[in-house]
Amino acid sequence: MTGDDKLSRGRPVVGRAARNMIEQTSADERRRTHVALDEARLRQQAIGVRLRQMFDEVVNEPVPDEFLQILRDADRTSTGES
């Protein structure tokens, strides 16, 4: 890759030391961003787990008889004429 390429890609031409420093800084930033992203992802996962827990808690409850009774009654009305 030539210097022209670099320029054409909009990257500033900098000295080696400065570049190292910038790369070091951006590596730190990247690491910090990664940690923050990981934490955010973990927290989101925890929220997801809790949401499913909340939903499944109700799914696992026994169905109240009322539901089945209502359905049986409806069945009787729709077929009960005979």
Add this chain to the structure above:
Amino acid sequence: MGRATPGPGLLPHDEEAFRTALVDLIPQLRAFARTLCGDATMADDLAQDAMMKAWDARASFRVGTNMKAWTFMILRNQFYSEKRRSWRQSQLDQDAAERTLVAVDDPEAPVALDEMRLGLHMLPPEQREALILVGAGGFAYEEAAEICGCAVGTVKSRVSRARRALHAILETGVYTRDGRAAGEAMGALLADAERLSGPR
């Protein structure tokens, strides 16, 4: 109660299969109703109404399509039509949230689920339902979009806004446990959450 008569095309055999499938879906419908409206009694009324509506409309169900999605759509429409008719949404959500607050006033109690419940009810309803359908109901974005009658992109954005808002709500954890100023605190939090979850 003026139940619809079975459609002419529905054979007794199909009807029996439909009923079995509907009974199998009751736990799911109850869970959807409970997470959607927060109050257990109200939720069971809603789930029962939805179940009966589904039963009455059984002739219009196309065999081979997703029956769970179909019943969830009925429940969801029922929820909104009832809310439009008689429920004061803000009041309802606030009541449910305050009951939750009262239930968790023991500071030593494991509050994770209750905080979740509370947080969920601070979300705007359309974000809440999108998150429930995708995050707990096991629906794909496309199915959730069909249930909510909106575009897939809309569901995606609602889910991601809901996740961000919920995260912000749970993170700050700023809600009063005595329930006294809960309304105010929640109003402020809700505004915050809405701002945080809005377009950046």
